[in-house]
Amino acid sequence: VSVKSPVIATERGLVRLALELGAEGLGGPLSQEERQLVDRARQEPATGLERSARVAIRAGGDPLGDDFAIIRTPLVRRAQGAFWTPPEIVAPMLDWALSANPACLVDPGCGSGRFSAAAARREPDLEIVAIDLDPLATLMTRAALSALGARHATVLNADYLTVELPDRNGVTAFVGNPPYVRHHDLSPQTKAWAVTAAKQLKIGVSGLAGLHALFFVATALKARKGDVGSLVTSSEWLDVHYGGVVRHLLTNGLGGRLLDLIDPRAIPFADAMTTALITCFEVGAGPGDMRLRLVETPAELSQVEGGQRVPTRRLVGVHRWSPLFRDATTEAPARSLGTIARVHRGFVTGANDFFLMTRTRARALGLEGWCKPAITTAAEILSADGELRDTPERRVVLDLPANLDRAANPAVDTYLREGEARGIDKSYIASHRKPWWRVGVGAPAPIVASYMARQAPKFALNPDGLALLNIGHGIYPRQTMSEEQLRLLAEALNRERSGYTGKGRTYHGGLEKFEPGEMEALRIPEVL
Numbered sequence: 001v002s003v004k005s006p007v008i009a010t011e012r013g014l015v016r017l018a019l020e021l022g023a024e025g026l027g028g029p030l031s032q033e034e035r036q037l038v039d040r041a042r043q044e045p046a047t048g049l050e051r052s053a054r055v056a057i058r059a060g061g062d063p064l065g066d067d068f069a070i071i072r073t074p075l076v077r078r079a080q081g082a083f084w085t086p087p088e089i090v091a092p093m094l095d096w097a098l099s100a101n102p103a104c105l106v107d108p109g110c111g112s113g114r115f116s117a118a119a120a121r122r123e124p125d126l127e128i129v130a131i132d133l134d135p136l137a138t139l140m141t142r143a144a145l146s147a148l149g150a151r152h153a154t155v156l157n158a159d160y161l162t163v164e165l166p167d168r169n170g171v172t173a174f175v176g177n178p179p180y181v182r183h184h185d186l187s188p189q190t191k192a193w194a195v196t197a198a199k200q201l202k203i204g205v206s207g208l209a210g211l212h213a214l215f216f217v218a219t220a221l222k223a224r225k226g227d228v229g230s231l232v233t234s235s236e237w238l239d240v241h242y243g244g245v246v247r248h249l250l251t252n253g254l255g256g257r258l259l260d261l262i263d264p265r266a267i268p269f270a271d272a273m274t275t276a277l278i279t280c281f282e283v284g285a286g287p288g289d290m291r292l293r294l295v296e297t298p299a300e301l302s303q304v305e306g307g308q309r310v311p312t313r314r315l316v317g318v319h320r321w322s323p324l325f326r327d328a329t330t331e332a333p334a335r336s337l338g339t340i341a342r343v344h345r346g347f348v349t350g351a352n353d354f355f356l357m358t359r360t361r362a363r364a365l366g367l368e369g370w371c372k373p374a375i376t377t378a379a380e381i382l383s384a385d386g387e388l389r390d391t392p393e394r395r396v397v398l399d400l401p402a403n404l405d406r407a408a409n410p411a412v413d414t415y416l417r418e419g420e421a422r423g424i425d426k427s428y429i430a431s432h433r434k435p436w437w438r439v440g441v442g443a444p445a446p447i448v449a450s451y452m453a454r455q456a457p458k459f460a461l462n463p464d465g466l467a468l469l470n471i472g473h474g475i476y477p478r479q480t481m482s483e484e485q486l487r488l489l490a491e492a493l494n495r496e497r498s499g500y501t502g503k504g505r506t507y508h509g510g511l512e513k514f515e516p517g518e519m520e521a522l523r524i525p526e527v528l
């Protein structure tokens with residue numbers, strides 16, 4: 001990560017520059033919070049950067065937003081869902097929206113105004129309504145639009161969920177990057193708004209829905225038939241339970257037309273580590289197809305064609321959409337891993353610092369005879385070249401039999417007493433086991449797999465029968481396989497793995513998780 005230094009070093013300096021660019025005179029009256037920022041910034045010395053900033057903005061840059069992203073830490077910005085959209089994503093999204101000839105563009109959660117500014121550069125007469133909760137964001141947007149000479153802009157320092165949009169005629173295009181804020185971080189008022197909105201739309205909204213999902217709900221409430229939209233969000237809603245509301249809206253009234261899933265490996269949002277999904281819709285569009293396209297680089301977004309066309313009616317009631325990007329059929333694959341093997345989770349200790357240890361420590365404690373070498377991190381599987389072996393450095397797990405006679409084994413008894421003194425026996429997992437120290441490592445899996453990573457699962461042979469912690473899944477053939485057959489299976493799984501991306505559940509940050517059932521559903525070659 002390169003650490004860039006900002007041209008302007010403080011938020012007050014940014015407001016000062018925004019003022020010099022004419023922020024105060026553009027977009028309608030300032031909110032009280034904007035006014036406070038402006039009054040304080042007026043006491044700052046002039047920045048001397050007005051001219052160069054204006055030139056940069058006209059040339060397509062975002063000098064204020066760039067500095068803001070350095071000055072305000074990622075931690076604070078995460079709480080607000082404030083991450084800016086790269087121009088190579090803004091441009092194709094606008095192409096889509098402007099092709100509907102809108103009279104007005106609404107930019108929900110405008111941030112530094114990248115969408116509004118890009119629209120104003122292309123169509124200075126377009127009516128623009130930009131909204132953001134953060135007064136510094138709206139001041140930056142005002143400044144950018146002022147530098148561009150936008151003629152019909154309204155900038156509202158307000159909550160998009162509840163804001164009343166100005167009267168509009170003609171088609172409105174909703175274009176933007178709704179904030180990703182998880183449900184735990186939403187205020188009680190926002191949660192209450194979601195309940196009321198759900199009633200109004202007569203739909204179900206899960207209490208676990210994040211703010212980006214609620215922006216879709218708010219858009220459905222504000223938009224009218226004929227309006228269009230292009231919103232970029234995390235792709236999480238495609239598959240998770242709370243995303244049901246977005247999937248429902250797109251198949252009922254909001255008129256989903258095109259979904260562009262940007263391959264997690266392309267990481268278009270450098271500082272947010274997000275999996276981006278662009279959702280384009282035409283409100284009230286009749287039944288038709290939705291095009292689901294997987295894009296490997298942002299550059300592919302400008303292509304007009306490509307992807308799988310799926311009739312919208314086929315998507316109704318389908319709970320996981322991401323597999324459809326690769327495969328237009330929803331039928332189970334012809335031959336899945338599950339037909340020849342079971343997939344089980346690795347074991348859970350409930351207290352790794354007690355049950356896992358180095359061999360040296362196990363030896364020193366007189367426990368080595370009760371320990372088994374173990375695979376304890378996903379990184380081991382991901383970096384293994386198809387095979388994991390035992391080594392002297394490998395950590396071991398204390399795997400005691402249920403019928404252990406503690407009195408006859410003083411070294412073990414001493415260690416377990418120590419654990420009891422530390423309250424390990426009262427910990428959640430241990431207290432639900434009988435006896436509490438029986439981890440139950442289980443039979444070793446001949447093949448192990450990673451199941452949660454920013455890449456497809458990786459598979460490794462386990463010829464030494466290492467125990468597997470729940471950082472991986474074990475693959476157990478239903479019928480005995482020879483070493484050669486196992487090797488061919490592991491090789492085939494690793495060869496096919498690029499096709500497994502998108503078959504699990506993708507989370508914010510590009511993590512993809514495969515439950516055992518999802519791994520069993522993975523397609524394997526007909527002939528091994």
Ligand SMILES: C[S@@+](CC[C@H](N)C(=O)[O-])C[C@H]1O[C@@H](n2cnc3c(N)ncnc32)[C@H](O)[C@@H]1O
Binds near residue numbers: 080084109159178211
């Ligand atoms: C992901 S950023 C996108 C910014 C900008 N549109 C871009 O794409 O570069 C989301 C923005 O939404 C704003 N925001 C968060 N909650 C909001 C709300 N309830 N109403 C309006 N804006 C909100 C944040 O302050 C942030 O600027």
